[in-house]
Amino acid sequence: MKFILDAEQRLFGETLDKILTEADTPSVIRGWAAGVHEPGLALWRSLAETGVLALAVPESAGGAGPLPVELVTAFHELGRHAVPGPYAETVAVATLLDRLGDELERGSEWLEGIAEGRVVASLALPTLPALPAPAQASAPYALDADAADLVLLVDGDALRAAAAGEVRASLDPARRLPSVVAGDVLAAGPSVAAAARVACDMGVLATAAQLVGVGRRLLEVSVDYAKARQQFGRPIGEFQAVKHHLADALVGLEYARPLVHGAAVSYGSPDFGRDVSAAKVAASEAAYAAAKIALQVHGAIGYTDEYDPSLWIRKARALHSAWGSPAAHRARVISSLAGA
Amino acid sequence: MDLDLSSVEPFRAEVREWLRTHVPAAPLPSLEIEEGFAAHRAWERELYGARLSVVSWPEEYGGRAATPLEWLVFEEEYYAAGAPGRVSQNGINLLAPTLFQHGTPEQLARVLPSMASGEVIWAQAWSEPGAGSDLASLRATATRVDGGWLLNGQKTWSSRAAFADWGFGPFRSDPEAQRHRGLTYLMFPLDAEGITRRPIGRIDGKPAFAELFFDDVFVPDRDVIGEPGAGWKVAMSTTGNERGLTLRSPGRFLAAADRLLDLWRERADPGDTALRDRVADAWIKARAYQLKGYETVSRTDDIGAESSINKIFWSELDVALHETALDLLGPDGELEGDWLEGYVFSLAGPIYAGTNEIQRNVIAERVLGLPRAGR
Numbered sequence: 001m002k003f004i005l006d007a008e009q010r011l012f013g014e015t016l017d018k019i020l021t022e023a024d025t026p027s028v029i030r031g032w033a034a035g036v037h038e039p040g041l042a043l044w045r046s047l048a049e050t051g052v053l054a055l056a057v058p059e060s061a062g063g064a065g066p067l068p069v070e071l072v073t074a075f076h077e078l079g080r081h082a083v084p085g086p087y088a089e090t091v092a093v094a095t096l097l098d099r100l101g102d103e104l105e106r107g108s109e110w111l112e113g114i115a116e117g118r119v120v121a122s123l124a125l126p127t128l129p130a131l132p133a134p135a136q137a138s139a140p141y142a143l144d145a146d147a148a149d150l151v152l153l154v155d156g157d158a159l160r161a162a163a164a165g166e167v168r169a170s171l172d173p174a175r176r177l178p179s180v181v182a183g184d185v186l187a188a189g190p191s192v193a194a195a196a197r198v199a200c201d202m203g204v205l206a207t208a209a210q211l212v213g214v215g216r217r218l219l220e221v222s223v224d225y226a227k228a229r230q231q232f233g234r235p236i237g238e239f240q241a242v243k244h245h246l247a248d249a250l251v252g253l254e255y256a257r258p259l260v261h262g263a264a265v266s267y268g269s270p271d272f273g274r275d276v277s278a279a280k281v282a283a284s285e286a287a288y289a290a291a292k293i294a295l296q297v298h299g300a301i302g303y304t305d306e307y308d309p310s311l312w313i314r315k316a317r318a319l320h321s322a323w324g325s326p327a328a329h330r331a332r333v334i335s336s337l338a339g340a
Numbered sequence: 341m342d343l344d345l346s347s348v349e350p351f352r353a354e355v356r357e358w359l360r361t362h363v364p365a366a367p368l369p370s371l372e373i374e375e376g377f378a379a380h381r382a383w384e385r386e387l388y389g390a391r392l393s394v395v396s397w398p399e400e401y402g403g404r405a406a407t408p409l410e411w412l413v414f415e416e417e418y419y420a421a422g423a424p425g426r427v428s429q430n431g432i433n434l435l436a437p438t439l440f441q442h443g444t445p446e447q448l449a450r451v452l453p454s455m456a457s458g459e460v461i462w463a464q465a466w467s468e469p470g471a472g473s474d475l476a477s478l479r480a481t482a483t484r485v486d487g488g489w490l491l492n493g494q495k496t497w498s499s500r501a502a503f504a505d506w507g508f509g510p511f512r513s514d515p516e517a518q519r520h521r522g523l524t525y526l527m528f529p530l531d532a533e534g535i536t537r538r539p540i541g542r543i544d545g546k547p548a549f550a551e552l553f554f555d556d557v558f559v560p561d562r563d564v565i566g567e568p569g570a571g572w573k574v575a576m577s578t579t580g581n582e583r584g585l586t587l588r589s590p591g592r593f594l595a596a597a598d599r600l601l602d603l604w605r606e607r608a609d610p611g612d613t614a615l616r617d618r619v620a621d622a623w624i625k626a627r628a629y630q631l632k633g634y635e636t637v638s639r640t641d642d643i644g645a646e647s648s649i650n651k652i653f654w655s656e657l658d659v660a661l662h663e664t665a666l667d668l669l670g671p672d673g674e675l676e677g678d679w680l681e682g683y684v685f686s687l688a689g690p691i692y693a694g695t696n697e698i699q700r701n702v703i704a705e706r707v708l709g710l711p712r713a714g715r
C-alpha cells in the first residue's frame with residue numbers, strides 16, 4: 001500500500017502548476033467573465049496537450065483513462081489556479097459518452113474530440129442522478145454552455161442534445177450559467193440513467209478536488225498576506241486570533257485531501273459513490289471555511305472585485321453547492337451506510 | 341497511489357480471530373477506578389501473552405516488529421472488536437518512544453518487557469500546578485547527590501497515578517538555568533519513599549488522575565533518561581508521538597462512528613436531518629482520519645509539527661461524535677453508560693496532550709511559518 005501520489009503523479013501536478021502560473025489565470029478569468037472566451041479556450045487547448053482532458057476518456061477512444069488519481073491531481077491544480085471553464089462538466093460528459101458507447105451515433109467522435117481538447121462539453125443535470133431523491137439539488141443550467149461545442153441534458157432516462165439559452169450570472173464571475181434549451185433525444189432507457197449516475201459521481205469527484213485546490217490557494221495567499229500586512233507596528237500574522245483562523249483552515253484542508261484521494265482510488269468499487277460524496281462534503285466545508293477565513297484575514301481588500309483572491313473566495317462558495325450541496329451528499333453517505 | 345491492503349490481510353485475520361475469542365463479553369469496569377484498573381491490567385497480560393500488547397515493538401521486548409501499517413490495522417481490529425481501553429497507554433505511547441530514542445540498552449531491557457505485560461503501569465508526571473501549557477516553567481527539582489538525584493516539589497494531573505506503579509517526567513536539575521534549559525528526565529517508582537499520592541476526582545468523580553508530592557525522593561543515576569540537563573529535548577521526543585496517530589488511533593474513531601451509526605438506526609427519527617448530518621459528519625471524519633493515517637504511514641519524511649493537525653482533528657471529532665450520541669439518546673443521554681463514559685472522556689481531549697490552542701499556535705508558527713509573537 002502506498003497512499004500518496006507517486007513521483008510521476010506529483011510531477012504532473014507540478015507541471016500543471018507551472019503552466020497555469022504562467023497563464024496568469026486572473027486575467028483569463030476576468031475575460032471569461034465578460035464573455036471573452038478565447039484566452040480561456042487557448043488555455044483549455046494547452047491543458048489538453050498535457051493530457052488533462054484525456055484523463056476521463058478511455059484509451060479505446062483516444063484518451064488515457066480513466067485515471068481518477070491523475071484526474072484529482074489535475075483538478076486540484078485547476079482549483080488552485082481558479083481556471084475558468086466547464087472542466088468538471090466535460091469530465092462528466094466523457095464518462096457518460098464512454099458508458100453509453102455505441103448507443104450514441106457520434107459518441108466516439110465526441111470522445112476523441114474531448115481527449116484532444118477540440119470539444120469543450122457541458123452538461124445540464126436538472127436532478128443529480130447519483131443522489132437520494134429528496135436531497136438532490138437541481139441545477140437547470142449547463143455551465144459555460146455558451147462556450148461549449150457539445151451541450152447535453154440528462155432528462156430522467158433520456159439523454160438529449162441541448163443548446164445554451166439565456167446566461168445567468170453566478171457569484172463566481174468565472175461561472176457563466178446559461179439555461180438549456182432541450183433538443184433531440186440521443187438515447188433513452190435505463191442505460192442512460194446508469195451512465196448518468198457514474199458521470200455525476202465523476203463530476204462530483206473532480207469538483208471536490210478542485211475545491212481543495214481553491215482552499216489551498218486561499219490559505220497560501222492568506223498566510224503570505226498575514227506575514228506582510230502590518231498593523232499596530234507588527235505583521236498581523238503575529239496576532240493569535242489570526243493564527244488560529246489560519247491553523248483551522250489548514251486542519252480542514254489536510255483532512256479533505258485524503259478523502260478526495262480515497263474516493264479516486266475507490267473508482268470502480270461499490271463504495272465509489274459513498275466515497276465521492278464523503279469527499280465532496282469535506283472539500284466543500286474545508287474550502288468554504290478557508291474562503292471565509294481568507295476574507296476575514298484580508299480585511300476590506302479581500303472584499304473587492306479587483307483584488308485577485310476574491311475570485312477564489314467567490315468560487316469556493318459557488319462550488320460549495322455545485323454538484324450537490326454538502327447536505328445532499330451527507331444524505332447520500334448515510335443512505336449508503338444505513339444498509340451496510 | 342493505492343489502498344491495497346492485501347499484504348496485511350493475514351495479520352488482520354489473525355488479530356481479528358484472537359480478539360473474537362478473547363475480548364471479554366461484558367465491558368470491564370471503568371479503568372479510571374481501582375477495580376477497573378486491576379481488571380484492565382489483567383487484560384494487558386492476556387494481550388501480551390498473544391504478543392498483541394505492543395505489536396510495533398521489536399520482538400525482544402514483547403512485540404512483533406509490526407510495520408506502521410500493520411499497527412494501524414491492529415488498532416482498527418482492536419476497537420472494532422470492542423476490546424478494553426488500554427491502561428498501559430501512557431507508558432506505551434509516551435514513555436516507550438522516548439526510551440527507544442534516548443534510553444540505554446539496560447533501560448530498554450529493564451523497562452520495556454514489564455511495560456508490555458502490564459506488570460508495571462506507567463504514569464506521566466509532567467504537569468505542575470504552575471506549569472501546564474507552559475511546561476518549561478516547571479519548578480519541581482532534581483538535586484545532584486552521590487549516585488543519583490533527590491526529587492522535590494509537586495506534579496499534578498497525572499493520569500491513573502493513584503493506581504500506577506512508576507512515573508516519568510522532567511525536573512529542574514539546574515536551579516540557575518531558565519525555562520527549557522537545565523531540565524532532567526527521570527523515572528521513579530510511585531511507591532518510593534518520600535512520594536505522597538493524592539487522587540483527584542475528574543469531572544464525574546472517578547479518581548482518573550492524581551497529584552504527586554515529592555519530598556527528598558532518591559532516584560539512582562540509572563533512572564535518568566538521556567543526558568542530565570537535556571530533559572527538554574528528551575521530553576519533546578514524546579510529544580510528536582503523542583500528537584500524531586499513536587495516542588488516539590484512527591481505529592478508535594472508526595469503531596465509535598460505526599457504533600454511532602447503529603445508534604442512529606435504532607433511535608433516529610428519520611426526519612431529523614440535522615442529527616442525520618451530524619452522524620454523517622462523524623463517519624466522514626473518522627474515515628478521513630483513517631485515510632490520513634494511511635497517508636502518514638506511506639510518507640518517508642518526518643511529519644514533525646504536522647502532528648498537531650492530527651491532535652486537533654481527533655480530539656474535536658471525539659467530542660462531536662459523543663455529543664451526537666447523547667443527542668440521539670435524548671433524555672437517556674445523561675444516564676450512566678458507555679456513551680456517557682466516552683463523552684466525559686472526550687471532553688478532556690482538547691485539553692490534554694497539549695491544549696488545542698497550543699496546537700494551533702504550533703501549526704501557525706511551525707507549519708505555516710507565521711511570525712512568533714513578540715515577547
Ligand SMILES: Cc1cc2nc3c(=O)[nH]c(=O)nc-3n(C[C@H](O)[C@H](O)[C@H](O)COP(=O)(O)OP(=O)(O)OC[C@H]3O[C@@H](n4cnc5c(N)ncnc54)[C@H](O)[C@@H]3O)c2cc1C
Pocket residue numbers: 430463464465466467471472473474496497498499500549688691692693694695696697698701
Ligand atoms: C484528563 C486529563 C488527563 C491528563 N493527564 C496528564 C498526565 O497523565 N500527565 C500530565 O503531566 N498531565 C496530564 N494532564 C494535564 C494536561 O497536560 C494539562 O491540563 C495541559 O497541558 C494544560 O495545562 P493546564 O491544565 O494547566 O491549563 P493552562 O495551561 O492553564 O491553560 C488554560 C487555558 O489557557 C489556554 N492557554 C494557555 N497558554 C496559551 C497560549 N500560549 N496561547 C493560547 N492559549 C493558551 C489553554 O489552551 C487553556 O485553554 C491531563 C489533563 C487532563 C484533562
